[in-house]
Amino acid sequence: MKVAVVGTGYVGLVSGTCFAESGNQVTCVDIDASKVEKMKNGYVPIYEPGLEILFDRNTKQGRLHFTTDLAEGVKDAKIIFLALPTPPGADGSADLSFVLKVAKDLSEIITDYKVIVDKSTVPVGTAERVEAVLLEKLDHSLFDVVSNPEFLREGVAVEDFMKPDRVVVGTSSEKAKKVMTALYEPFVRQGNPIIFMDERSAEMTKYAANSYLATRISFMNEIANLCERLGADVDMVRKGIGSDSRIGKRFLFPGVGYGGSCFPKDVQALAKTSQEKEYDFKILKAVMHVNDLQKEILSTKIMKYFDGDLTGKTIGVWGLAFKPNTDDIREAPALTIISRLLNKGAKVKAYDPEAMENVKQVFGNKIEFSANEYDAIQGVDALAIVTEWNEFRTPDFDKMKQIMNQPTIFDGRNIYDVQVTRDLGFYYDSIGR
Ligand code: NAD
Numbered sequence: 001m002k003v004a005v006v007g008t009g010y011v012g013l014v015s016g017t018c019f020a021e022s023g024n025q026v027t028c029v030d031i032d033a034s035k036v037e038k039m040k041n042g043y044v045p046i047y048e049p050g051l052e053i054l055f056d057r058n059t060k061q062g063r064l065h066f067t068t069d070l071a072e073g074v075k076d077a078k079i080i081f082l083a084l085p086t087p088p089g090a091d092g093s094a095d096l097s098f099v100l101k102v103a104k105d106l107s108e109i110i111t112d113y114k115v116i117v118d119k120s121t122v123p124v125g126t127a128e129r130v131e132a133v134l135l136e137k138l139d140h141s142l143f144d145v146v147s148n149p150e151f152l153r154e155g156v157a158v159e160d161f162m163k164p165d166r167v168v169v170g171t172s173s174e175k176a177k178k179v180m181t182a183l184y185e186p187f188v189r190q191g192n193p194i195i196f197m198d199e200r201s202a203e204m205t206k207y208a209a210n211s212y213l214a215t216r217i218s219f220m221n222e223i224a225n226l227c228e229r230l231g232a233d234v235d236m237v238r239k240g241i242g243s244d245s246r247i248g249k250r251f252l253f254p255g256v257g258y259g260g261s262c263f264p265k266d267v268q269a270l271a272k273t274s275q276e277k278e279y280d281f282k283i284l285k286a287v288m289h290v291n292d293l294q295k296e297i298l299s300t301k302i303m304k305y306f307d308g309d310l311t312g313k314t315i316g317v318w319g320l321a322f323k324p325n326t327d328d329i330r331e332a333p334a335l336t337i338i339s340r341l342l343n344k345g346a347k348v349k350a351y352d353p354e355a356m357e358n359v360k361q362v363f364g365n366k367i368e369f370s371a372n373e374y375d376a377i378q379g380v381d382a383l384a385i386v387t388e389w390n391e392f393r394t395p396d397f398d399k400m401k402q403i404m405n406q407p408t409i410f411d412g413r414n415i416y417d418v419q420v421t422r423d424l425g426f427y428y429d430s431i432g433r
Contacts, residue, residue: 001183004029004077006070006102008039010046010157010261010328011119011150012083017051018161020058022186027065029073039066047327047354050158070102071109079115079179080106082130083150086120088265093272094123103130107137115176117146121206121266123273127170127199144176147199149206154260155325162187167194170202207273210266211284216251217258218290224254224432225297234432235414254431256386256412257294259322259331264291295333298384298412299340301429305382305408310346314405316370316377319387319413320352320359327354333412334386335362341384342366351376353389378403388413397424 001024005016008030020026030036035045042059044052058064067073074080084098099120106116116134118127131145147170152160164187169180177196184194197205224234234254242249258264267288274281306313322332329335332355338348348367350359356369370376373392377383377400385392393415401407401424409421411430421428 001025001079001179002077003027003079003081003183004074005081005083006030006073007082007084007098007120008032008035008045008066009083009085010048010154011152012081013039013044013046013055014048014051014152014157014161015081015083015119015150017054017058017064018158018187019183020063021054021162023063024183025063025065025076026058027067027073027077029067029070031068033068036066036068047325048157049155049325054158070105074106074109074114077114079117079183081117081119081148083119086122086265086269088268091272092268093276094121094265094269096122096126096129099126099130100133103133104136107134110134110138110142112142113175114143115146115179116143117148117180118203119148119150121149121210121262121269122147122203123207123269124200124203126203144171144173145199146171146173146176146180147202148180149202151206151209154328155323163190164188164192166192168202168205169194169196170199171196172198207266207270210263211270211287213251214258214263214267214291215283215287217255217263218287218294220252220254221257221294221431222290227432233418237432254414255294256298256333256337256431257291259295259333261328261330264288264331295336296340297431298333298386298410299337299344302341302346302382302384302410303344305410305427305429308344310341310344312345313381314347314349314379315341316380316383316404317348317350318352318373318376318383318385318392319389320350321355321387324387324389325354327358329355329358329362332387334359337384337386337412338363338367349376349378349380352387353391355387374399374403379405381406382408382410385409385411385413385415388415397421397426401425 003019003024003026005012006029008028016026016028038045044055086094089095127145127147167184227234238252241247242252271284320334349370351370351373408427414430418433
C-alpha cells in the first residue's frame with residue numbers, strides 16, 4: 001500500500017519506518033528542511049533503539065522516502081497519517097493549529113479518494129473538525145477521516161509499534177475500516193485486537209490511557225512520600241500490591257515525577273476539556289499538582305542535606321532524558337532539578353548517554369557536561385540520579401567513593417539497595433524507602 005506520513009518526529013518516523021518494514025511504500029513529509037535533508041542522507045534524527053536498522057534497510061530497499069513537499073508526498077498515497085505536534089496552548093488545551101493547517105493544505109491538493117488518519121493525540125471532536133476543514137474544498141466522496149491514536153512508548157517505540165497491545169481505530173466508514181485493517185493486519189498476527197469504535201471514543205481512549213497511567217505514577221509517588229514518613233519501604237509495598245492481578249506490576253515505580261512530551265500535556269488537555277464541559281475532574285487536578293511537587297523532591301532533599309545553602313557545592317547529575325533510552329527532554333524532571341540547584345548557588349556537572357545535546361540548548365554553559373558518568377562525579381559533593389539508564393545500575397562504587405568529594409547519593413529512581421549502599425559507606429537517600 002502507498003502510505004504518506006505527515007510529521008516525522010518520534011511518532012511519524014517510527015510509524016513510517018515500521019509501515020515500510022511491512023512492505024508498504026512510505027513517504028514521510030516534514031516542514032523541517034534540515035531534518036528531511038539529514039534523513040535523505042541516511043541519518044536518523046532521533047534516538048530510538050532499533051530504529052536505525054529498520055531505517056537503513058527500508059531506505060536502501062527504496063520503500064522509505066522523505067520530502068518537504070506535501071503535494072509530492074501524498075500524491076499517490078491511499079492513506080495519509082497526520083503525526084503532527086499538538087503542544088499545549090497558553091490555556092492548557094491542545095493546540096490543533098498544526099493539524100488543522102495540514103488538513104487545509106490537503107483540501108487544496110487531494111484529487112482522488114484518501115483515508116486521512118489523525119495519529120496525533122487530539123481532543124475529542126477533532127476528527128469532525130478535520131473533516132469540516134476538508135469539506136470546505138472537497139466532496140465527501142474523496143476522503144474519510146479516521147482517528148487512530150498511537151500508544152507507543154519512547155525508548156521502546158519500534159517494539160511497541162511492531163507488536164502493539166492493541167490498535168484503536170475510530171471510524172464510521174466501512175471503506176476506511178477495510179484500508180486500516182489491511183494496513184495493520186501484519187502487526188497483530190499474534191491475535192492482539194484491532195478495536196474499531198467511533199471517532200470520539202478513539203480520541204477519548206488515548207487521553208484516558210495517558211491520564212490513568214499518570215494517575216498511577218502520582219498515586220505511587222504519594223504512597224512513597226508517606227512510606228518515608230511512616231518507616232515503610234515503598235519497594236516492598238510496590239511488590240506487595242503489584243502481584244495482585246487486579247493491579248498489575250507495571251507503572252508502580254515511584255520517582256521524581258513524570259515528564260516527557262505526552263503525559264504532562266495530555267493530562268492538562270483532558271483537564272481543560274473537562275473544564276470546558278463544566279465537569280470538575282478532581283483526580284486530574286490532583287495528579288498534576290502531585291507531579292509538580294514530586295519534580296522538586298530530590299532537589300529539596302539535597303538542599304536540606306546541605307542546610308539550605310548550596311553555594312560552593314558541586315552536584316553531579318546522572319540522567320537528563322525524561323526516561324531511559326531516549327534523547328527526549330521535554331518536561332524532563334532533570335530540568336526542574338537542575339534549575340533549582342543552580343538557583344541555590346550549586347555548580348552542576350551532568351551526564352546522559354543521549355540527551356546532552358538537547359540539554360545544552362536549555363542551559364548552555366550554565367552547567368558542565370561530562371564525557372561519562374565518572375567524569376560527572378569527579379570532585380562533587382553529592383550525586384543526584386535522575387534517569388535510570390541501565391549503565392548507572394551497577395557502577396564501580398569504590399571508584400565513586402575515591403573521586404567524589406563526599407560519598408553522598410540522592411537517588412530519584414531507587415536503583416540501589418538501601419542497606420548495601422549504606423554499608424559501602426555512602427550517605428544514601430532515595431524515594432519512599
Ligand atoms: P515531534 O515534535 O517529535 O514531531 C512532529 C514533527 O512534525 C516535527 O518533525 C515537525 O517538524 C513536524 N511538522 C510540524 N508541522 C508540520 C507541517 N505543517 N508539515 C509537516 N511536518 C510538520 O512530535 P511527536 O512526539 O512525534 O508527537 C506527534 C503527536 O503524536 C503528538 O500529538 C503527540 O502527543 C502524539 N504522541 C506522541 C508520542 C510520543 O511518545 N512522542 C506517543 C503517542 C502519541
